[in-house]
Amino acid sequence: MxxxxxxxxxxxxxxxxxxxxxxxxxxxxxxxxxxxxxxxxxxxxxxxxxxxxxxxxxxxxxxxxxxxxxxxxxxxxxxxxxxxxxxxxxxxxxxxxxxxxxxxxxxxxxxxxxxxxxxxxxxxxxxxxxxxxxxxxxxxxxxxxxxxxxxxxxxxxxxxxxxxxxxxxxxxxxxxxxxxxxxxxxxxxxxxxxxxxxxxxxxxxxxxxxxxxxxxxxxxxxxxxYPDARRNILLLSDNFPLAHFPAPLIDALEEVFRKGGYVHWLSPEPARQLLCLQMRCYAMSIGTIMMLLVRSWREDKRITEVWMLPDVSRLVRAVIVSWARIQSVKVLSWESKTGNSPESV
Structure with missing residues (x-):
């Protein structure tokens, strides 16, 4: 051009x-x-x-x-x-x-x-x-x-x-x-x-x-x-920079974005780098977690899946898994050591 x-x-x-x-x-x-x-x-x-x-x-x-x-x-x-x-x-x-x-x-x-x-x-x-x-x-x-x-x-x-x-x-x-x-x-x-x-x-x-x-x-x-545009992923991690994400996780995030979905990333400190405008990052707190989990006033705002990286605290993991089971929301665990596909929790 x-x-x-x-x-x-x-x-x-x-x-x-x-x-x-x-x-x-x-x-x-x-x-x-x-x-x-x-x-x-x-x-x-x-x-x-x-x-x-x-x-x-x-x-x-x-x-x-x-x-x-x-x-x-x-x-x-x-x-x-x-x-x-x-x-x-x-x-x-x-x-x-x-x-x-x-x-x-x-x-x-x-x-x-x-x-x-x-x-x-x-x-x-x-x-x-x-x-x-x-x-x-x-x-x-x-x-x-x-x-x-x-x-x-x-x-x-x-x-x-x-x-x-x-x-x-x-x-x-x-x-x-x-x-x-x-x-x-x-x-x-x-x-x-x-x-x-x-x-x-x-x-x-x-x-x-x-x-x-x-x-x-x-x-x-x-x-x-575009039903997949309703996907809202809650991504939980420790202080884990984007550069250390395994390649399959990056590919999975891109697939969510390309179909119109959003990713809400929670970590102890807000990330310094994000992939696109459909990726949001928040400082980890019980209040923020609860705010995201109760986003049910409109169907396309609801959290539809939870993805967890290694080293998420036991307390946060327990709260999220318990809520997800009650709400029938899928929880996936991504292991950075192998970089393979996630496992259901």
């Missing part, structure tokens, strides 16, 4: 005229020298938003008004069809750009031919300590969950994968579903922590009853397609 590929921007819009105008202005201000066309797909917004879009003063901004509201995924698909650029930057209308992060994102794509999508960091990733995560070629951190509020994608890869699935209707989980399909095709996803974008969240659909209904229905659809 060329160091500076051609890039178009796509912004699907549904109402929220003030946020949308701020987003478009910020793109032109900070990314204008790095992009070609900006395609705004108006998803049957109200009169105020339509009028604002039609009065935009930018020559490279092309506005298309849909007759009916089709949702985020269909809007993005239609807009990307208009582009002939090598890459497309897809942005929610409630994002704000405050730096030209495109050179960083393009460098990551150039460094890794299998990287299909790279996401700028920002406030959506503020809960993560990004310094904990292993950097990949090009400086990105691996993720197995595509968050669609802002991402740079190889256009042909997006289209060959079928784009966003219209089955998700007006939105939510269509981006995560696309991430699963890209992974199945052998591509990778990444977040670049040195790039930054601000995301308000809920700027168009809001956070009311209709939002909750959309999320609930599409969550059920997603997990019906």
């Amino acid at each position: 060329r160091a500076t590929p051609s890039i178009d921007v796509v912004i699907p819009v549904y109402n929220a005229p003030a946020l949308t105008r701020r987003c478009i202005d910020s793109v032109i201000t900070f990314l204008g020298e790095s992009i070609g066309n900006l395609y705004v797909q108006d998803d049957a917004s109200g009169a105020e938003t339509r009028e604002m879009l039609d009065q935009l003063p930018y020559k490279r901004v092309h506005v298309f008004h849909a007759q009916t509201n089709r949702g985020f995924g269909a809007s993005v698909n239609e807009a990307i069809e208009r582009s002939d650029a090598f890459c497309v930057l897809v942005l929610n209308s409630d994002t704000t750009v405050n730096q030209n992060f495109l050179p960083l994102l393009c460098a990551a794509l150039a460094a890794d031919p299998q990287l299909a999508v790279v996401i700028p960091g920002g406030n959506d990733y503020a809960r993560h300590d990004m310094d904990q995560y292993l950097r990949r070629p090009g400086g990105y951190i691996a993720t197995y969950r595509l968050q669609g509020h802002a991402f740079l994608v190889r256009r042909e890869v997006f289209q060959e994968a079928g784009g966003f699935d219209p089955a998700y209707g007006r939105g939510y989980y269509e981006d995560i579903d696309l991430g699963r399909r890209l992974d199945q095709r052998g591509f990778r996803l990444g977040v670049h922590p040195d790039a930054c974008i601000q995301h308000k969240g809920g700027g168009s659909f809001g956070r009311g009853r209709s939002f909750r209904q959309l999320v609930r229905g599409n969550r059920n659809l997603y997990f019906s397609r």
Whole structure:
């Protein structure tokens, strides 16, 4: 891939005229020298938003008004069809750009031919300590969950994968579903922590009853397609660095991530290095253990398996095994001496 590929921007819009105008202005201000066309797909917004879009003063901004509201995924698909650029930057209308992060994102794509999508960091990733995560070629951190509020994608890869699935209707989980399909095709996803974008969240659909209904229905659809994405592994160890993990354990962790699952790692001291953003690490305590074990308020948050490395304390082992037997949760023990497959406890 060329160091500076051609890039178009796509912004699907549904109402929220003030946020949308701020987003478009910020793109032109900070990314204008790095992009070609900006395609705004108006998803049957109200009169105020339509009028604002039609009065935009930018020559490279092309506005298309849909007759009916089709949702985020269909809007993005239609807009990307208009582009002939090598890459497309897809942005929610409630994002704000405050730096030209495109050179960083393009460098990551150039460094890794299998990287299909790279996401700028920002406030959506503020809960993560990004310094904990292993950097990949090009400086990105691996993720197995595509968050669609802002991402740079190889256009042909997006289209060959079928784009966003219209089955998700007006939105939510269509981006995560696309991430699963890209992974199945052998591509990778990444977040670049040195790039930054601000995301308000809920700027168009809001956070009311209709939002909750959309999320609930599409969550059920997603997990019906990818049941292994419900896996939540509780990994217990002593102060055992990632570099000392046996190869079969690393392979098993990667398999969990590639199918959409999560790993919650407990050790006496938080690990200094983690594999990807779906791996979390906590300091070992009975309170933290209990907090993770009672995550049953939503099925996809529940601990589904427990993996234990050698030298876990007898007290912790006894508590976990007793809880697991009551809950019919599988417990596996990984022995670092042999590096072989784990044994059931």
